[in-house]
Amino acid sequence: MSFIYEGMSSAKEKIKSNFGNVKKSYEPILKIIDERWEGQLHRPLHAAAYYLNLHFHYDPNFKGDDADIKQGLYNCMGILVFDQTERNKISVQLPNFHYARGLFGMETAKSSRKTMLPAEWWDFYRDGCPELKKFTICVLSLTCSSSGCERNWSGFEMVNTKKRNRLHQKKMNDLVYVMYNLKLKSK
Incomplete structure (x- = not known):
């Protein structure tokens, strides 16, 4: 910094x-x-x-x-x-x-x-x-961070990345559900 x-x-x-x-x-x-x-x-x-x-x-x-x-x-x-x-x-x-x-x-x-x-x-x-x-x-002691510049992903975008785009529909829905609930819980 x-x-x-x-x-x-x-x-x-x-x-x-x-x-x-x-x-x-x-x-x-x-x-x-x-x-x-x-x-x-x-x-x-x-x-x-x-x-x-x-x-x-x-x-x-x-x-x-x-x-x-x-x-x-x-x-x-x-x-x-x-x-x-x-x-x-x-x-x-x-x-x-x-x-x-x-x-x-x-x-x-x-x-x-x-x-x-x-x-x-x-x-x-x-x-x-x-x-x-x-x-x-x-x-x-503070360090720099680029987190303010990073993409703010929604629950669906987080799950639907290239790496995970082969997931079956049910599994993807479950993962989005979990990610969304984790975000709600953290608020």
Whole structure:
């Protein structure tokens, strides 16, 4: 999850350079990408994950001062952290991470930024920032899913796939009946 924001930015830059930075050439493609990005992918969670991902945060090209990223970070915090006092503590602890103070600035922490998984690194070097650690691990431990894009099958379509299309009528009716009742039971 925490690599999507940077991946989109890198992909756009690569497209621009592949078209020789001729705006007229790459603009229609970036328009399509931006429409999809804004409509489905650009969420506060992605911005927060980008900001908190140490693989990018300490990189010279990090865009952490971008208003959209910071807005996304605080919006995500507002959604995932219910307690205002805890959100305030996280806001106070964020500069320690940003400026690599305390354990965040230790040589071992710095050298393991690119070698450890972000959630593991946070679990190991988070001392002194328990609220920030909890929020960060919650964000960075999330994975991407394509389930929102997958086909929502009805009971009949689920049963009547190519693999099962040789079923006898009675058996197929029984299977549809079971699938339908399972869906009803789960609601």
